[in-house]
Amino acid sequence: MSTPEAPTRTPSLRKRPVPVIFERGAPGRVGYSLPESDVPEAPLDAVVPAAHRRSRPAALPEVSELDVVRHYTALSHRNFSIDEGFYPLGSCTMKYNPKINEDAARQAGFARLHPYAPEDLAQGALELLWELEHAMAEITGMDRVTFQPAAGAHGELTSLLMISRYFEEKGERRGTIIVPDSAHGTNPASATFAGYKVVEVKSDRRGNIDLEALRAALNRDVAALMFTNPNTLGLFEEQILEVARAVHNVGAQLYLDGANFNAILGITRPGDQGFDVMHLNLHKTFTTPHGGGGPGAGAVGVRAHLVPFLPAPTVERDGQRFTLDHDRPKTIGKMRAFYGNFGNLVRAYTYIRTMGAAGLREASEMAVLNANYLLARLRDHFEVPYDRVCKHEFVLSGRWQRDRHHVTTRDMAKRLLDYGFHAPTIYFPLIVEEAIMIEPTETESLQTLDAFVETMVAIAHEAETDPEVVRTAPHEAPVTRLDEVTAARKPNLRWRPEE
Amino acid sequence: MSTPEAPTRTPSLRKRPVPVIFERGAPGRVGYSLPESDVPEAPLDAVVPAAHRRSRPAALPEVSELDVVRHYTALSHRNFSIDEGFYPLGSCTMKYNPKINEDAARQAGFARLHPYAPEDLAQGALELLWELEHAMAEITGMDRVTFQPAAGAHGELTSLLMISRYFEEKGERRGTIIVPDSAHGTNPASATFAGYKVVEVKSDRRGNIDLEALRAALNRDVAALMFTNPNTLGLFEEQILEVARAVHNVGAQLYLDGANFNAILGITRPGDQGFDVMHLNLHKTFTTPHGGGGPGAGAVGVRAHLVPFLPAPTVERDGQRFTLDHDRPKTIGKMRAFYGNFGNLVRAYTYIRTMGAAGLREASEMAVLNANYLLARLRDHFEVPYDRVCKHEFVLSGRWQRDRHHVTTRDMAKRLLDYGFHAPTIYFPLIVEEAIMIEPTETESLQTLDAFVETMVAIAHEAETDPEVVRTAPHEAPVTRLDEVTAARKPNLRWRPEE
Amino acid sequence: RRESVMKYIPATHAERERILAAVGVRAVEDLFRDIPAEVRLKRPLDLPPAAPDPTLLAHLRALAERNTDCDRLACFLGAGAYDHFVPSTVPHLALRPEFLTAYTPYQAEIMQGELQAIYEYQSMMCELTGMDVANASMYDGASATGEAASMAADLTKRTEVLISTAVHPEYRQVLRTYTSHLPITVRELPALDGVTSVEAARAAITDATAALIVQSPNFFGAIEEGEALAKAAHDKGALLVVAVAEPISLGLLRPPGEYGADIVTGEGQALGNALNFGGPYLGMIATREAFVRRIPGRLVGRTVDTAGRPGYVLTLQTREQHIRRAKATSNICTNESLNALVAAVYLATLGRQGVVHVAELCARKAHYARERIAALPGYALAFAAPTFNEFVVRCPVPPAEINRRLLTHGILGGLPLGRFYPEYDDCWLLCVTEQRSREEIDHLVDHLETVR
């Protein structure tokens, strides 16, 4: 595989650190261009009293336009993105982000529209929101959908607050939320943030929730079960109907964490499964880009009985006109200013209109096929803790490599970087030791999947024959492993100007 | 300088070849989306007779949109661009290409405008062309300017053909073009292409044209002297007025190759120096991007006596209306279809409007200051064949390193790549052995210039102490030196499908 | 199969067959048998048909054109979303796909670009606000303020937050929603003449008060008496939370950190982010060193690699949901990193001088407009306090009516305050940024003169 190299005595270019932007440039250098004031000159003190003005300018960079361009271009070349390679991050649905979505969202008619522009000036935007809501309602089987949440966790909080209002309306006060031990961290965190006590229920040997344990945990203080289906093991909860029945029997609400919706588009609908409320991550299933951590867009769908509690405003249609309805007496209020991450909603709408019903179903079919393909090809090389047909993702364990060769899942993940792949999600879900969570998505080609399999197998082999190279990986990245302990003990969270 | 690395047994990622796009994908895979036909179905034979149709589709790639995105993103990461680093390519004026120029040129009102759209529908474009012509006339001191040439060499040809028509009009037939031995290759090539015999005149010891030799070469068969000023040594021709007089004395025309205009914006004007006709490379002095080899945009300016011969059409103004004048009886005709590389003309116009008169002058002042700064700091480390104040660029020689250490200019150029710099222009002009032609431009910062100096000095030092590392450079690039001999002996100029 | 679908799903028919064989099932349906038959969808989803790219783009162009954006109007509307000039560098650099299509930098070694950019962003935020620590972003200004309330309650172990009615009404709504089921009570402090009264604040703050929350410049555009308010809060052991909805003001105004703010929240949209009909925007939160372990959201820290090279990592993650779960300082996971990057590129481009320049332009133009309108018969300034780039005008006719008339002249008027403050239904919140020329301001004034 490797090729002989001529001798070099230079430090690798890629490993040369990029100075922080504050260390570029020179005092007095500028990279902007703005007009001078064209209004009659007034003494600055008359404009803003000195007492309110800052004594010295903020110590921002002093760089030319080319300095700025070089800096951020260099930083962009020290990243790993979907456009560059395979990103099998389980639970994150790193599918291709279509370019046409960007062209749609960046149009001035959307990007330069003020949120308080009179409704008459925003009919196109409101129509898009209305159409998107109806598409999402059909896809999820819910009655109405709000797009106010900025992300999945925000959607969770929105949902829990609606559930609280729902019980208030019924004159009930419930204080407990149940989450499976396989749940994503945002589930319990959101429950706490909504003022609930969190009770965790364990999973059974097949990777389903343990029905007995669930029944035991359910009582009239339980407001809801936060349920992820397919769950974070990539498995569909086979007893979903029993779960729904059990939850409803104590009058609790059934909440779906829809982060894994990419497995079931057009195949099954949470609304039909008995879910009362759910969130979707449009930045996963619906191709809006992750932006290196955000922004995303959350969508929350509810059944009729929760509609009155939706955040305000909602988008309504009368005839050919679209309006914002702020007058929602039972609303939980607002989860953020304005209406949601509109720019990403344009992208999601564009994607849905590109795919259509058949296309969305096909996406889920291929996402599931690709995951099962990888599972089939990797099963002999890594331990498979839950050996079932998976959905859009699956979880392996690095236990064999750890126990036999003292090579951890982290080591193997870092080694993958050397071969040009992003690592899978690791050490999650918590119920699997040395977890390796792999989600290929439908947008990756068979050629890419095969290359990934060969690399995983090669790394498993390296773990046996050359463990050191794996333990010290990555070797190809701009930096080697970073000292996270010191980073946390003596946090350096900002550059400081020399006084 | 160098840092210890952990052992790696993987081939360097950056050095892994990118497969040709034909080897990506799979039979039947697609990456496009177009509507089906919405007109009444007709048998294809009725639309286009079978005899005229191709028997099999062209063997183009069969890839998904993500395949395409990954391929060209990967290729883009194997390039070197101004946005990534210093590009001291002499004679090429690799200055920063402003982003605002791109925003201006990519507007639908320009980019989606059809060249045969009626004039009433193109008033904005015509106004821009008119304004740009007048700005360029003022900058050069010429009477009119055409933007039809697609590049500098195209401008040379345009100019020479106008000169021929000029002499025809006067009933003269002249067959010779004089070019200095320091001239760029396009000068003699253009002269030949225009049907002229080329006579080369040597330069003197100061790097000026040898006046005696010039006078000796001048006679009534000489149509023009193609002159570059500042010349390709980066030196201003001190005897420019004598040169002009000598040329005009035999009734010949004085032509300026204006590729080096970045040295003299607002400082001196060819029209005032006695030039009759000249070309500009808007992709050099006026910041239009080089696009990896093109497109550029040539501009040709002429004095009044050559105006009748300009390519058609010209842009004229009557009152508030702008028109295309195709009715130019003495025109040489057309040099290409339509009006020129309009997209780049929008960029050049944007740049001129950004800078204004003072800004353009300042650009040349700093371009010249930066060049002289580099010369001052490098003079002790490399031979300086023409030791004078330079203009926007200067030429060193690698003779010392070649003779003392058997390290050639090419070796040192390749070694620069390892340090993250593009190489200077090398082995040009031809009159300097082992030439190293350096042009910093005004858009590079002192920090960048200093880093470049230190690297050049370090390489000169390596040539002494560690010549092998220089001779075998580059080591950091995706590939090492390439076998150009085989490439030319057994040309492989295309991928071929297996039959 | 439609190309519009195939272009995103590369598997050809043959490849799909190979995959089915390798998986060992005959049909894809076999992979969905774990879904109870009665809830498997028997019909295709009822959605609009798949649209080929050209058709779809035409449709989206038509939708966009059914909006009237700020390129087509002279915008005097602000109120939490601002029309500032965005230099070309911002979209060209921040939207590079290497940034746009990357995930959260969990694999730090191959995400140094993102991490360093956010570290630099955090530093810029600290410089602007005068605080010690800023996080990697929150959802938006309103939700960041909501989070600040529970942060303050935790830090002080107190149960009440006091918020001025001069804080953006939507921020207050969000605060109420956020705290509705937490052991935190929200009390509003009426701002009577357009600013928060220091006396009223001092009177209202009790030793149950976790924080006093003000906005400066506040919703009425007025600059609050930060120093005195900080003292009032600190005297009773409460924290001062300052929300900054218009961060461009910090180019000119005293940074909250300088006058004693304990937590600064804000909306970073104005820093190079598009108006986008309200989102995605940029939630900012910054605080003092002492409170770093209670700050919500992600933090990037600088450290070294095994070879001693500087490098960047997500740090102090034990605050976060994926480690701490139910005990996390917040539930936030996906944030607004790209908007933070946009802000960083914007601030780097404007730089030390440019941020002052743009802030002064805003202040001077707004001041000019304010004086001219105040001089108009029938119009008056509602409040006296000094302002930055927004101010409130009392109008002789209903503001909504004025806006209708201005629209016919291509002017997007200010916000009629009545919507949020019934008591101010004759009041109009105007915003003047550097984007407005004197000519546009004079037009506005001329038209107002005719509207009486």
Next chain:
Amino acid sequence: RRESVMKYIPATHAERERILAAVGVRAVEDLFRDIPAEVRLKRPLDLPPAAPDPTLLAHLRALAERNTDCDRLACFLGAGAYDHFVPSTVPHLALRPEFLTAYTPYQAEIMQGELQAIYEYQSMMCELTGMDVANASMYDGASATGEAASMAADLTKRTEVLISTAVHPEYRQVLRTYTSHLPITVRELPALDGVTSVEAARAAITDATAALIVQSPNFFGAIEEGEALAKAAHDKGALLVVAVAEPISLGLLRPPGEYGADIVTGEGQALGNALNFGGPYLGMIATREAFVRRIPGRLVGRTVDTAGRPGYVLTLQTREQHIRRAKATSNICTNESLNALVAAVYLATLGRQGVVHVAELCARKAHYARERIAALPGYALAFAAPTFNEFVVRCPVPPAEINRRLLTHGILGGLPLGRFYPEYDDCWLLCVTEQRSREEIDHLVDHLETVR
């Protein structure tokens, strides 16, 4: 100093002083003393004042809006510049700054991306045209055809080229200009009924004829009898040069290489390049293996590095001006590489099936329009020969008049042929690409019915 200037010229005052000191001069003027005093400019250039970015962008938006582009009209105009759909991948990938702001790949080792992309482009051109070799690009279709003439003259050592009047008039003008001072005479071969007559060609070709130049589909949209014309040329030892102004046609039509073309030139604009009011466009030239050393312009070849890795270089450079100077095959240096890259991304995105798909859509829609218009009373097809996506109509009223009327309905009509062919002043060249919907075509027809 204005920021608009400073942002592109980083040297601060202090740095400028340091540089002056290092250079050893007191003032920058000292560096210009080699310029004769009498020609040193004593006054500032008389140019419009420097405009700050916001002002300048507003001005450029206004200029752009003074044009009516093809997003705002239903375009039936072609004649050498075609309104095709451009997939989003094209600008997003081809305009990446790593490609956009790079120079010619003289340092091959760090320009492998550009070189490989052009190698792939050359391969795609060969596939489309059916030729063995294609170069890295020429200026445009017209100038490429001009170069082909001297190439043919060189190869055949003959002095005359014969060009059909069915070749784009501007190409013919350029050919005349290009050859005006070369020992090459240009003769025109009248195309009487819209196609080049094989008989006339056979009669006109002499053993002084270096090449017969035709265009197919020709300027009238008609498909030429390539095979017969090739035979006619070859029988007399002349070469056949085929110009392709609408390369989309090659998705459906026989490639010139298959019917005997020796040189194929063409205009690649239609392959994903914007209309751009005429440029930059993409000159194509391709030929047979035997002629490779006479082809003008750059060629990229595939080779290996010292470690045996595949790599790409500019090759056969001894043909070029920078080596051969006065003896070069052409004077071209800067070419249209970026437009070639655009074409490559376009062709890769459409791919094997898409190129056929788009070509068929063009042909079918044009055929439908052609039949419907032919059936209109007063209108008739000028010529009978089969066409691709353009055709000529004889009109009952002057075509320019028809265009004026159509414009009021948002339709950009075809080209009135009278401008180039006085004898056809009642003729109108219409183009129908895949961009035109049946509805738009029907509208066109309905309006024509009313114009009589």
